[in-house]
Amino acid sequence: MSSTTVNDTGSTPRERPPLLVAGPVAWMRANLFNSWLSSAVTLALLYLIITSVLRFIDWALINAVWSVPKNPQGIVDATACRDIKGSGACWAVISDKYRFILFGRYPFEEQWRAALCIVLFVGLFVVSAMRRFWRQELAYIWIGTLTLIGILMWGGILGLDYVPNDTWGGLPMTLILATFGLAFAFPLAVFVALGRRSTGMPAVRILCVVYIELVRGVPLISVLFMASVMFPLFMPAGINPDKLLRAQIGIILFGAAYLAEVIRGGLQALSKGQYEAADALGLTYWQKMRLIVLPQALRMVIPPMVNNFIGSFKDTSLVLIIGIFDLLTSAKVALAEPAWQGYSTEVYIVLAAIYFVFCYSMSRYSRGLEAEFSRSARR
Amino acid sequence: MSQTAAQLDTQLNSEAAIVLEKVNKWFGSLHVLRDVSMTVAQRERVVVCGPSGSGKSTMIRCINRLESHQEGRIIVDGTELTDDLRALDTIRREVGMVFQSFNLFPHLTILENCTLAPIWVRKMPKDEAEDVAMSFLTRVKIPEQAKKYPGQLSGGQQQRVAIARALCMRPKIMLFDEPTSALDPEMIKEVLDVMIELAESGMTMVCVTHEMGFARQVADRVVFMDRGEIVESGTPTRMFEDPQTDRLKLFLSQILRGH
Numbered sequence: 221m222s223s224t225t226v227n228d229t230g231s232t233p234r235e236r237p238p239l240l241v242a243g244p245v246a247w248m249r250a251n252l253f254n255s256w257l258s259s260a261v262t263l264a265l266l267y268l269i270i271t272s273v274l275r276f277i278d279w280a281l282i283n284a285v286w287s288v289p290k291n292p293q294g295i296v297d298a299t300a301c302r303d304i305k306g307s308g309a310c311w312a313v314i315s316d317k318y319r320f321i322l323f324g325r326y327p328f329e330e331q332w333r334a335a336l337c338i339v340l341f342v343g344l345f346v347v348s349a350m351r352r353f354w355r356q357e358l359a360y361i362w363i364g365t366l367t368l369i370g371i372l373m374w375g376g377i378l379g380l381d382y383v384p385n386d387t388w389g390g391l392p393m394t395l396i397l398a399t400f401g402l403a404f405a406f407p408l409a410v411f412v413a414l415g416r417r418s419t420g421m422p423a424v425r426i427l428c429v430v431y432i433e434l435v436r437g438v439p440l441i442s443v444l445f446m447a448s449v450m451f452p453l454f455m456p457a458g459i460n461p462d463k464l465l466r467a468q469i470g471i472i473l474f475g476a477a478y479l480a481e482v483i484r485g486g487l488q489a490l491s492k493g494q495y496e497a498a499d500a501l502g503l504t505y506w507q508k509m510r511l512i513v514l515p516q517a518l519r520m521v522i523p524p525m526v527n528n529f530i531g532s533f534k535d536t537s538l539v540l541i542i543g544i545f546d547l548l549t550s551a552k553v554a555l556a557e558p559a560w561q562g563y564s565t566e567v568y569i570v571l572a573a574i575y576f577v578f579c580y581s582m583s584r585y586s587r588g589l590e591a592e593f594s595r596s597a598r599r
Numbered sequence: 600m601s602q603t604a605a606q607l608d609t610q611l612n613s614e615a616a617i618v619l620e621k622v623n624k625w626f627g628s629l630h631v632l633r634d635v636s637m638t639v640a641q642r643e644r645v646v647v648c649g650p651s652g653s654g655k656s657t658m659i660r661c662i663n664r665l666e667s668h669q670e671g672r673i674i675v676d677g678t679e680l681t682d683d684l685r686a687l688d689t690i691r692r693e694v695g696m697v698f699q700s701f702n703l704f705p706h707l708t709i710l711e712n713c714t715l716a717p718i719w720v721r722k723m724p725k726d727e728a729e730d731v732a733m734s735f736l737t738r739v740k741i742p743e744q745a746k747k748y749p750g751q752l753s754g755g756q757q758q759r760v761a762i763a764r765a766l767c768m769r770p771k772i773m774l775f776d777e778p779t780s781a782l783d784p785e786m787i788k789e790v791l792d793v794m795i796e797l798a799e800s801g802m803t804m805v806c807v808t809h810e811m812g813f814a815r816q817v818a819d820r821v822v823f824m825d826r827g828e829i830v831e832s833g834t835p836t837r838m839f840e841d842p843q844t845d846r847l848k849l850f851l852s853q854i855l856r857g858h
Contacts, residue, residue, distance in 0.1 A: 496665050497702035501716035501768065502691035511715060515706050 283308025287315050298559045305562070313563040314570055317554040321567065324389015324550040330381060333372045334392045340369055341395045349585055351592075362403060369396070385464050389545030391574065397536040397546060401471040402529060408472065409479035414509060416480065417487055428480070435477035440535055443470045448542040467539050475532045482524045486517035519593055526586035530579045547571060615674075616641050616772050616803045617662060622671035624657060631657050632668065633827040639772075644804045646814040646835070649824035650850060655807045658824070659774050662805065663694045676771055692720060695765030699777040701757040703749035709736070709760050710745040713767045721768065728767070735763040739793050755786030759793055766797075773797065775806040809854060811839065823847050 252262045285300045285308060301310035314321075323334045344365045347353050353361070373392065376382035388396075415421075415428035435443070447470035448463055490513060498508040518525075537548040545553075551567050554560065617639040624632040631654045639645050647655045660666045661673060664680050664687055673680040675690045703712050713732035717723040723731070736742045739759040741752075749757055758778055765773060775794065779787045791813050798804055798817035808814070814821050815835045822832040825846045831838065842848045 491700075491702075493698060493700050493702035494704065497696075497698065497704070499665060500663055500691060500694075500696040500698075501764075502688060502720045503716065504688070507719050511719065512704055516704075519706070 279307065280309045285310050285312050288312040296559045301563065309566050310563050311566060313554075313560045313566050317557070317560065317567075320390075320554045321547070321551050321570070322390045324393065324545040324553075325387045326389060326392075327381070327383060327387065330375070330383060333375070333380065333383075334388075334390070337369045337372050337392045338395065340365055340372075341392075341399060344399070366400065366403065385462065387545075388464070390550045391547050393545055393550075394533075394536050394547040397468060397471055397539060397544075398533045400468055401475050401532060401536065404472045405475035405479055405532075408476040409483055410514065412476060412480035413483035413487060416484055432477045432480055435474055436481075440471075440474050440538055441541060443474050444538060444542050446470070463542070464544060467542060467544055471532070471536060471539075474535075475528070478531075479525065479528055482521050482528055483517065485524070486519075486521035487513065489520050490517050522593070523586055523590055526582055530582050533578060533582070534575060547574065614640060616643070616676060617805065618672070618674040619658070619661075620672040620674075622658070622661065622668045622673060624654075624661065624666065624668045624670075631827050632661070635671070635824075635827075635829055637822065637829060637832075639803065639805060642801050642803055643819050644798050644802075644817050645806070645820050645822060646818040647805065647807045647822045647824060648809060648811075648814070648850070648854075649830075650853075652826075653824040654827040655824045656776050659776050659805055659807050662772075662774055663691055663696055665696075692768065693771045694774060695768055695770035695772070696774045697758070697761050697765055697776065697778045699780050701749070701754070701761045701781070703757055703761055703764070705749050708746055708748055709741075709752070712749065712760060713764045716764070716768050731769075732763070732767050735766045736760070738766075738796075739763045740789075753786060754782045755789045758782065758786075758790045762790075762793055762797070772803045772805070775804065775808065777807050777809075779808065779810060811854060815839065823850065825850070 253259045283304055285304055288300050289297050291297060296312075296316055298310070298312065301312055304310070319328070319331060322338075323331045326334045344362065347361060348358060371377065372380070373388060373396070374383060374385065412428045412431065415424045416432065418425050444467055447466040451466055494512055494516065495508065498512045503511065537546060539546050540549045540552070543549070548571065551571050555564050555567055615638045617637075619635055619637045622632050622635045623630070633654075635654075635658055637645075647659065649655045657666055661668050661680075662675060667682075668680075676693050678686050678690055680686065680690060703709075704715070707715065710729060710732055713736065714725065714728040717728040717731060718725060721728075733742055733745065736745055739762055741756055741759055741763075744752060744756060744760070749760070752760065762778075778794065779790050782790060787810070791810060794804075794806070794813065795817055806813075806818075818835050820832060821835050821838040823830050823838065823844075823846075831842070831844050831847050838847070839851065842851055
């Protein structure tokens with residue numbers, strides 16, 4: 221039989237390999253069922269996965285309570301939830317508290333402003349992600365959008381009611397901390413990275429090294445504590461910059477130190493010839509950096525930079541410990557309400573989903589960008 | 600600056616494009632340039648050769664201060680190279696350089712590579728810079744590649760772009776640091792042809808190269824370096840046919856055997 225097969229392939233060349241060599245069946249045979257033991261493990265894991273998925277569906281969808289009645293005083297009656305506790309999810313906590321979780325203590329009638337800010341943030345991210353907008357104007361778009369967000373959140377002009385920032389909270393707060401953090405940390409990081417590599421100015425270099433090493437040597441929590449508790453102690457009486465600003469500066473300084481090291485990696489990876497060619501043409505230091513070095517160096521470090529952004533996005537949740545009302549804090553406060561105590565699983569699942577959407581989009585985007593750059597490098 | 604030095608500069612300005620006076624340089628404890636003295640006249644074409652590690656690349660890189668020397672004086676186009684940044688800017692504007700590894704900017708198109716320095720350093724309007732760039736790209740025979748990126752070009756084409764890029768600054772002096780050493784043999788000629796054409800147009804050139812045919816054809820003078828010092832120099836015919844020192848004889852025999 222084997223000889224006929226050989227003859228067959230010899231006379232009519234096959235377009236594709238046979239299914240048993242390359243198809244999904246072959247893949248499964250090679251990877252999942254290639255021995256006695258691996259078949260057993262595969263089946264056992266399959267059983268575990270299927271049962272847990274089924275149980276989750278049962279809990280999250282089939283047995284779930286989606287809403288509960290409210291009495292005329294506006295107090296919820298969570299009896300339905302208590303009855304199914306353990307066997308079904310109580311999504312009623314979300315439908316009852318979602319506005320508090322999303323917007324914190326922002327005045328209820330004004331929450332459309334906070335919602336609009338979320339939309340603006342997302343729009344800003346989408347625009348920034350498109351390479352077509354990668355030019356000077358993008359900086360103005362950022363400045364404009366962030367200003368607009370500031371106006372919307374604070375109000376006090378254009379007929380908007382003034383909303384002091386200690387009532388801000390929820391998702392806008394998380395996005396503010398992360399985005400303003402990034403917007404200021406990134407340029408700072410570029411300067412620090414350049415400063416750390418400057419050979420002409422040893423004082424600047426030492427300053428940058430000290431800053432990076434100091435910040436990297438302490439956890440973000442302690443930076444935030446310092447910003448909120450210790451910093452005011454050192455300020456002259458009467459001068460007390462507000463807590464949000466102090467936390468924001470802490471996040472910026474912290475993020476910039478890490479980002480600077482990533483950018484420095486890119487600066488080092490760029491070949492010496494590029495610096496020399498720019499020098500030989502008579503470009504000044506800043507022209508050389510802006511036109512030749514940074515465009516190439518930053519491109520090289522996109523994956524670790526995005527990794528960094530994802531990290532700092534999630535790190536903003538640490539402001540919980542100094543009492544700033546970000547997404548995590550408002551969720552915790554929502555759970556403190558007597559009717560909803562004990563339903564943290566549901567709330568945290570929703571919270572995780574929100575964080576996941578943002579972080580996963582960043583990660584997918586960076587992967588796409590990387591692929592695009594490696595294509596254009598091969599051009 | 601002292602009276603005599605000023606006088607010397609004025610005098611040199613009218614005569615010499617480049618003057619090196621007892622230049623010494625160390626990399627750590629390694630003495631790479633030993634009392635190197637050399638004068639290149641306006642419109643003179645000098646070829647520098649020597650075994651690897653002889654300091655010839657270091658010397659040429661000192662001329663536009665990609666490396667700094669520690670002792671002695673270097674005067675380029677009447678300006679002495681010191682730590683003064685303004686003097687350095689002036690000199691780099693007048694001195695073009697071509698590298699062994701091309702060093703084109705990979706994120707810019709060929710045209711942008713050529714217009715970058717004229718626009719930013721010479722403050723030339725963009726249209727004019729593009730016209731200048733196209734005329735030099737035509738001169739190095741690749742105007743049709745202007746919209747491509749360096750990565751899409753062959754080595755020989757890239758090196759010709761690098762020459763055009765340097766010429767776009769309209770330099771008075773061109774430095775070539777082993778421009779053909781990184782090229783495949785079949786591409787060497789196209790680059791040498793451009794360099795010969797440039798030499799014949801009267802450009803002051805200092806060229807580190809092992810291409811003896813090129814030296815014979817265009818050089819006014821060949822300088823032979825070994826172990827950080829200038830061992831011998833003279834016209835190409837004299838150097839190749841009547842070498843005076845054993846070191847040059849040995850070098851020539853190795854070069855010729857290699858070819």
